[in-house]
Amino acid sequence: MLSPLAARKAEKLGYKNVKVFHAGLPEWKKAGHTVISNIAAIENYDKNNISYILLDLRPKDLVEKGHIPKAVTVAGAGLDAMKDQFPKFMAAAIILYDVDGNTNTAQEAYKQISGWGYKQVSILAGGIQAWEKAGKQIASGPAATKIAYVRSFAPGEVDLVVFKELLVNPSKDVAIVDVRSKSEAAAGLLPNAVNIPLEELEQRLSDLPKDKTLYIHCSTGVRAEMAYNVLKKAGVNAKYVKAKVETEKDKYTIED
Amino acid sequence: MLVRRSACSAVAALLVLMTGALQLATAAEDTLPSKSDASCLKCHEYDKMPGILAGKLYDVASKSNTLQLQMDKDMEVVHFDASTVLANAPTFKEIPKQESVKITYIKKDGKIFAQKVEVKKGIAVPKEQLASVEEVAQLVAKGPEKGKYVLLDSRPDNLFNEGHIPTAVSMPFFAFDKLAGDLLKDKEALQIYYCSGYS
Numbered sequence: 001m002l003s004p005l006a007a008r009k010a011e012k013l014g015y016k017n018v019k020v021f022h023a024g025l026p027e028w029k030k031a032g033h034t035v036i037s038n039i040a041a042i043e044n045y046d047k048n049n050i051s052y053i054l055l056d057l058r059p060k061d062l063v064e065k066g067h068i069p070k071a072v073t074v075a076g077a078g079l080d081a082m083k084d085q086f087p088k089f090m091a092a093a094i095i096l097y098d099v100d101g102n103t104n105t106a107q108e109a110y111k112q113i114s115g116w117g118y119k120q121v122s123i124l125a126g127g128i129q130a131w132e133k134a135g136k137q138i139a140s141g142p143a144a145t146k147i148a149y150v151r152s153f154a155p156g157e158v159d160l161v162v163f164k165e166l167l168v169n170p171s172k173d174v175a176i177v178d179v180r181s182k183s184e185a186a187a188g189l190l191p192n193a194v195n196i197p198l199e200e201l202e203q204r205l206s207d208l209p210k211d212k213t214l215y216i217h218c219s220t221g222v223r224a225e226m227a228y229n230v231l232k233k234a235g236v237n238a239k240y241v242k243a244k245v246e247t248e249k250d251k252y253t254i255e256d
Numbered sequence: 257m258l259v260r261r262s263a264c265s266a267v268a269a270l271l272v273l274m275t276g277a278l279q280l281a282t283a284a285e286d287t288l289p290s291k292s293d294a295s296c297l298k299c300h301e302y303d304k305m306p307g308i309l310a311g312k313l314y315d316v317a318s319k320s321n322t323l324q325l326q327m328d329k330d331m332e333v334v335h336f337d338a339s340t341v342l343a344n345a346p347t348f349k350e351i352p353k354q355e356s357v358k359i360t361y362i363k364k365d366g367k368i369f370a371q372k373v374e375v376k377k378g379i380a381v382p383k384e385q386l387a388s389v390e391e392v393a394q395l396v397a398k399g400p401e402k403g404k405y406v407l408l409d410s411r412p413d414n415l416f417n418e419g420h421i422p423t424a425v426s427m428p429f430f431a432f433d434k435l436a437g438d439l440l441k442d443k444e445a446l447q448i449y450y451c452s453g454y455s
Contacts, residue, residue, distance in 0.1 A: 003449035004380075006408065006427070006451075009432050013436060016443075017445065017446045021391075024453035028389060028450075031393065033421070040414075093418065122418070181319055202366045226324045
């Protein structure tokens with residue numbers, strides 16, 4: 001939406017040869033073309049504790065001479081053999097680097113990983129040369145050989161593993177709140193859960209368990225996140241889980 | 257002495273003025289406040305219009321008739337029902353995520369209730385001004401010098417850093433005026449602008 005506005009501004013400044021690639025970056029990716037990232041993205045991820053995968057595509061001897069800290073080398077096993085180490089989370093940021101950002105190896109790796117369905121793959125502009133030139137830290141010796149990606153969570157979002165554990169081993173300090181509709185909740189509740197439909201939440205703040213952290217769920221995570229934001233505003237201590245929840249009598253399934 | 261007295265009366269006059277201002281403030285509280293994403297305020301004066309929320313649609317939960325509106329880092333949960341007027345979208349569920357929306361609301365049972373939800377209309381680009389993905393790819397393969405073009409990314413710079421089209425230059429829309437002098441030197445060169453697509 002911003003590009004047509006920018007084009008209008010340019011025309012006002014007197015530029016005559018102005019065009020808009022309106023379909024933009026999504027279309028560019030869909031057509032299979034490569035995407036470039038900058039060192040600043042890595043710095044920003046580190047600063048904000050956002051998880052990312054950084055893959056060093058160079059041969060082993062170059063990796064050992066010097067690589068970007070946190071990089072995982074593909075020199076040993078090769079990408080294919082590493083496929084099962086990639087996360088389930090398809091929007092994970094995956095940055096690939098080679099010597100200078102211009103090798104066929106990088107292009108091919110980009111295509112392969114994008115082909116697996118990952119949506120945020122990029123090639124680091126200028127490769128490790130740009131990293132060195134920017135005076136960034138270099139690690140020497142062998143690099144990590146396994147991808148260890150733990151998804152970072154949004155504010156208030158709780159790890160599904162933690163949530164599931166609370167259902168099996170309830171804590172005195174935690175209350176489970178189900179914000180699905182009454183009819184959905186009638187099918188069954190999670191262990192120890194209380195049903196307060198999202199649409200009633202604002203009026204029923206006084207019904208909420210006191211002195212406990214509320215762990216909120218719905219059927220997908222969408223309403224749970226909304227409930228979290230309503231409660232945050234009301235000063236209530238709450239967290240939510242982003243997961244598919246199905247209940248039937250006292251049986252339930254929860255998954256990512 | 258005289259000076260002092262006039263100072264006193266000035267204070268008294270100020271007090272009268274302040275009481276007046278206070279009364280005005282109480283009256284203003286009866287009307288609903290407006291809130292909007294900083295980017296909306298670049299083009300609109302929503303902060304001066306009462307009862308408006310303007311931001312980006314974050315999510316819609318049809319089962320509970322609620323939507324979540326993002327305004328900068330703030331989230332607002334808004335309720336709606338069959339009486340809510342929806343403009344420029346067939347159904348609430350079909351509004352694309354991150355789309356800019358303007359909501360006229362009232363307070364109902366302590367909840368924010370939308371009377372009207374207006375989805376921002378897309379900006380039409382004349383056909384002859386549109387660049388296709390093939391055209392852009394061909395130019396990128398040649399490079400800016402041979403292809404005689406400048407490819408400009410209108411998104412915020414953090415998104416540019418995370419991933420952009422090769423050979424593109426970062427020119428965030430909101431910094432356009434500041435950067436134009438530096439980036440748009442060649443009057444003859446083709447300028448192609450892009451962002452995250454139609455939304």
